[in-house]
Amino acid sequence: MISPTDVTGVILAGGRGRRMGGQDKGWLMLDGRPLVEHALLRLAPQVGGLVVSANRHLERYRGLGVPIVTDPLPDYPGPLAGALGAMRLVATPWMLLAPVDMPWLPLETCERLARARDEADIAVAHDGERLQPLVALIRTSLRDDLAAWLADGGGKVVHWYARHRWCEIDFSDLGPRFANLNTPQDHVRAESGARGGKGDES
Secondary structure (H helix, E strand, O other): OOOHHHEEEEEEOOOOOHHHOOOOHHHOEEOOEEHHHHHHHHHHHHOOEEEEEOOOOHHHHHOOOOOEEOOOOOOOOOHHHHHHHHHHHOOOOEEEEEEOOOOOOOOOHHHHHHHHOOOOOEEEEEOOOOEEEEEEEEEHHHHHHHHHHHHOOOOOHHHHHOOOOEEEEEOHHHHHHHOOOOOHHHHHHHHOOOOOOOOOOO
């Protein structure tokens, strides 16, 4: 098994938020707190340390008291650029990616991915309906390969995963916990309690 102290949680908050009207989703409010705080609360019990990948409102993110990394490549090249920035910072052999807009991420995500990965270097959650490529346990020694792949123009997350030993891990029993807030309509439904079982600690 992988110890939680061997894992750094990486919250991906560096996107453009195009489907949310260009808003920085980390600072959208839900149930009295911003989404980035929800993400920190979900990840903190699972890992040995935390990092937030962000590209806007950096001083505000720094006020959270955790390390902040920015994309090492220009023009918002995608979530794997944020992952690479974190890989270059962290000292742990593993990192757990999680998007900032998934406020009900299961508290056993890291443990289940680690337990079920077998010999894979990347373990990715599947919610029973679809793969969740940004909920993934990744070996940080892959940083050089990721840097080279991005420099060559690679972008799609699952295409990079396919270069390595990777596996899907079944979370179908917790599928609703992977609901994320991509659009203003998602946000409204979440605020009305229609999307995520608020108060469920699983």
